[in-house]
Amino acid sequence: MFDESYMQVALELAKKGKGKVSPFPLVGALLVKNDRIIAAAYRNSPNEISTEIIALKNSKENIEGATLYTNLEPCTLSTDKSDCVDTIIKSKIKKIVIGTPNPKLNPYEQSINRFKKAGIEVKTGVLEKECIELNKFYFKFIKTSLPYVTLKMATTLDGKIADTKGNSKWISSAESRSLVHELRSEYDAVMVGINSVKVDNPKLTVRFVEGRNPKRIVLDTKLQLSLKSNLVKNNDDKNLIILTSKKNINRKRKIELYQRKGIEIIFLPEKNGKLDLKKALLSLAQKNIISILVEGGSILFSSFIKQKLEDEILLFISPKILGNGIPLCSNLGIKNLSNALTYTLKEVDKIGDDALINLKRR
Numbered sequence: 001m002f003d004e005s006y007m008q009v010a011l012e013l014a015k016k017g018k019g020k021v022s023p024f025p026l027v028g029a030l031l032v033k034n035d036r037i038i039a040a041a042y043r044n045s046p047n048e049i050s051t052e053i054i055a056l057k058n059s060k061e062n063i064e065g066a067t068l069y070t071n072l073e074p075c076t077l078s079t080d081k082s083d084c085v086d087t088i089i090k091s092k093i094k095k096i097v098i099g100t101p102n103p104k105l106n107p108y109e110q111s112i113n114r115f116k117k118a119g120i121e122v123k124t125g126v127l128e129k130e131c132i133e134l135n136k137f138y139f140k141f142i143k144t145s146l147p148y149v150t151l152k153m154a155t156t157l158d159g160k161i162a163d164t165k166g167n168s169k170w171i172s173s174a175e176s177r178s179l180v181h182e183l184r185s186e187y188d189a190v191m192v193g194i195n196s197v198k199v200d201n202p203k204l205t206v207r208f209v210e211g212r213n214p215k216r217i218v219l220d221t222k223l224q225l226s227l228k229s230n231l232v233k234n235n236d237d238k239n240l241i242i243l244t245s246k247k248n249i250n251r252k253r254k255i256e257l258y259q260r261k262g263i264e265i266i267f268l269p270e271k272n273g274k275l276d277l278k279k280a281l282l283s284l285a286q287k288n289i290i291s292i293l294v295e296g297g298s299i300l301f302s303s304f305i306k307q308k309l310e311d312e313i314l315l316f317i318s319p320k321i322l323g324n325g326i327p328l329c330s331n332l333g334i335k336n337l338s339n340a341l342t343y344t345l346k347e348v349d350k351i352g353d354d355a356l357i358n359l360k361r362r
């Protein structure tokens with residue numbers, strides 16, 4: 001097999017950790033000797049020792065002379081504070097194949113140079129694009145201290161996310177909704193605006209697939225979230241977070257009522273009468289929330305798009321036309337086509353009866 005094929009196996013292994021390892025990266029590692037995989041491992045929880053070390057330990061055969069494949073450059077220090085690079089060097093492997101350098105390491109810390117100095121052959125950049133894509137949440141967080149943001153929208157053919165009465169159940173197909181639950185299980189958090197909570201009364205949990213619930217974040221400037229809402233009633237996992245204005249800091253009684261229900265409240269400054277979105281993202285990142293799936297509605301989508309705070313859009317288009325209704329977004333202040341915001345089309349899929357379009361901001 002070629003290096004690319006083994007790296008593909010490492011990537012598939014790494015994917016098994018989706019939704020379980022944040023804020024650490026997804027890692028898959030393989031040991032190959034005489035063109036045979038003799039050991040493998042993937043990161044399965046945030047508190048684990050280095051995945052490469054687990055692969056070394058998993059081997060029942062002599063490691064000497066083997067090749068180690070890993071999608072991400074091993075970190076100098078493992079989570080148990082042992083020097084992961086030293087352990088790999090001491091294992092006497094012959095070669096290490098790395099998908100992509102680790103953005104966390106500065107040039108002096110890079111393990112690649114230490115492997116080379118120890119006489120281990122190093123090959124980097126194997127399936128690099130795929131390796132970066134797999135860890136897009138981690139890369140964004142390490143480079144910017146902000147979470148990776150995906151806007152998930154369900155629209156009709158004519159770009160409406162709800163009818164004139166605000167009803168959006170259901171624009172997209174059952175298959176699309178199942179896929180959304182799968183996404184929720186992979187992102188650290190989902191986020192909605194307070195109007196969507198008032199109209200839709202969503203649970204925002206993972207129910208149609210196996211997987212853990214994400215944190216559930218509501219932008220609620222004036223602390224209007226009803227204690228009778230599904231979000232509050234279904235907060236046994238204590239994953240609900242309300243982002244609200246600093247102006248509410250003295251509303252002790254209301255705050256206590258929420259806190260008694262296990263709700264975390266984060267106070268933020270306002271910007272143009274709404275919560276300061278950039279500051280919201282920064283404070284969520286400080287809590288190790290490194291990926292957010294924004295589920296609407298229109299006003300919240302518009303805020304993200306206007307401030308260029310989204311990384312990606314997942315647009316589910318259902319083959320329906322409403323004519324009137326709530327548009328996908330509005331108020332961007334763009335008057336000419338030449339000033340239109342542009343995106344790169346990454347992928348188009350058919351999910352049930354819907355088209356799923358994946359876009360990245362240019």
Ligand SMILES: NC(=O)c1ccc[n+]([C@@H]2O[C@H](COP(=O)([O-])OP(=O)(O)OC[C@H]3O[C@@H](n4cnc5c(N)ncnc54)[C@H](OP(=O)(O)O)[C@@H]3O)[C@@H](O)[C@H]2O)c1
Binds near residue numbers: 197224298
């Ligand atoms: N098809 C879909 O994909 C989809 C998904 C979700 C919802 N929906 C539909 O969308 C409709 C509700 O959407 P909507 O556009 O009226 O409201 P929304 O986006 O759900 O909520 C907007 C509200 O959130 C609060 N907010 C606080 N800070 C904000 C900020 N920085 N940016 C944006 N909002 C902020 C503001 O209310 P306060 O000032 O009161 O805090 C704001 O009015 C419903 O009809 C729902 O069914 C459709």
